[in-house]
Amino acid sequence: MLWRALHRVRETLRSRPKLALWLGLSPLPGAKDADYRKFNLSLFSRFAEQERMLADRPRMAFYHAAITQTVKPGDRVIDLGTGTGILAAFASRRGAGRVFAVDHSEILKHARRLAAHNKLENVEFISSHSRDFTTAEPVDVILHEQMGDFLFDEAMVANVIDLRDRLLKPGGLIVPAIFDFYCEPVMVRADRRVPFIWELNVHGYDYACLDRSRPQDPGYYRHNSSDLGVVDHFLGEPSPALALDLQTLREADLPREIRIRRTVVQEGTLDGLVVFFTARTGDLSLSSSPIDPGRAPHWGFRILRTESAFLSKGDVIEFTLSADEWSNPETWRWSQTQPA
Ligand SMILES: C[S@@+](CC[C@H](N)C(=O)[O-])C[C@H]1O[C@@H](n2cnc3c(N)ncnc32)[C@H](O)[C@@H]1O
Numbered sequence: 001m002l003w004r005a006l007h008r009v010r011e012t013l014r015s016r017p018k019l020a021l022w023l024g025l026s027p028l029p030g031a032k033d034a035d036y037r038k039f040n041l042s043l044f045s046r047f048a049e050q051e052r053m054l055a056d057r058p059r060m061a062f063y064h065a066a067i068t069q070t071v072k073p074g075d076r077v078i079d080l081g082t083g084t085g086i087l088a089a090f091a092s093r094r095g096a097g098r099v100f101a102v103d104h105s106e107i108l109k110h111a112r113r114l115a116a117h118n119k120l121e122n123v124e125f126i127s128s129h130s131r132d133f134t135t136a137e138p139v140d141v142i143l144h145e146q147m148g149d150f151l152f153d154e155a156m157v158a159n160v161i162d163l164r165d166r167l168l169k170p171g172g173l174i175v176p177a178i179f180d181f182y183c184e185p186v187m188v189r190a191d192r193r194v195p196f197i198w199e200l201n202v203h204g205y206d207y208a209c210l211d212r213s214r215p216q217d218p219g220y221y222r223h224n225s226s227d228l229g230v231v232d233h234f235l236g237e238p239s240p241a242l243a244l245d246l247q248t249l250r251e252a253d254l255p256r257e258i259r260i261r262r263t264v265v266q267e268g269t270l271d272g273l274v275v276f277f278t279a280r281t282g283d284l285s286l287s288s289s290p291i292d293p294g295r296a297p298h299w300g301f302r303i304l305r306t307e308s309a310f311l312s313k314g315d316v317i318e319f320t321l322s323a324d325e326w327s328n329p330e331t332w333r334w335s336q337t338q339p340a
Pocket residue numbers: 040041044045053054080081082083084085086087102103104105107128129130131144145146147159
């Protein structure tokens with residue numbers, strides 16, 4: 001009984017690191033992971049989140065075409081994070097021999113019902129976190145859609161690599177596997193710009209003295225948006241800050257720090273760095289870029305705020321972006337550096 005009570009306390013503290021800290025204890029190992037899993041579980045259990053993804057036409061067209069191109073009749077397939085089972089259904093209809101549709105959220109009960117309703121027969125639904133899932137034989141293809149607005153913030157890299165290393169046949173495919181991560185200096189449209197409070201002067205009322213009270217909360221320094229009208233233009237030529245191939249990537253290969261250097265090609269006010277990604281499979285691509293009219297609209301984009309500064313054509317700007325853990329944007333830090 002004592003053991004069970006201790007276990008319960010341990011689990012509570014593991015899933016509530018803030019409570020652990022408040023009690024003066026350090027969070028238990030794995031606490032952040034447990035916290036994240038809980039958030040992920042509750043978010044994706046809701047119809048509202050699933051329907052936003054399903055109604056995203058460029059997203060669904062990309063996955064439908066990518067699965068049609070890659071899954072071959074008879075293939076054994078894992079759908080990591082199946083949600084409503086849509087990618088598993090595409091694979092099944094493509095002739096896959098067996099599809100393992102894994103999800104840790106309650107949405108799975110609806111996925112089972114949908115599969116019966118749509119007469120899918122070779123899909124096995126598994127209610128599990130992917131890291132606790134195994135199969136008797138390895139698979140030919142791993143399907144996933146684990147991309148967050150920050151690309152890394154849904155633990156895509158760790159989850160896909162774990163399955164790849166344990167359960168993918170040599171020569172097996174990950175769909176999608178190729179990613180470009182961007183972090184581009186941008187000017188925000190004048191009517192959307194929200195400067196830091198200490199940069200404001202509202203009809204002669206000056207806020208500069210608040211410069212000494214800069215908030216400590218990292219969230220304050222990020223602006224979240226899915227408003228396509230926010231970004232006026234990129235100041236430089238966009239180029240990937242990181243290029244990833246999940247077929248071969250090891251987590252340790254991700255750098256802790258990235259340097260972003262751009263020559264200004266279109267002058268304007270620097271308001272921040274906008275984070276977005278592209279995913280590719282063969283000649284198909286999916287984009288969350290704020291200036292791409294064909295972008296997949298359900299992804300928001302994030303602007304890492306910087307002090308405003310006017311930049312002219314030919315000026316060179318340089319930033320470093322570092323992360324203790326790329327999967328946790330709270331640990332991301334960015335600062336402007338002096339170009340050499
Ligand atoms: C972005 S949704 C994608 C859903 C579906 N594949 C689609 O394309 O519409 C991610 C899904 O993965 C599930 N998920 C996230 N991480 C997981 C993990 N490690 N193991 C199992 N399910 C996971 C979530 O519950 C959610 O349903």
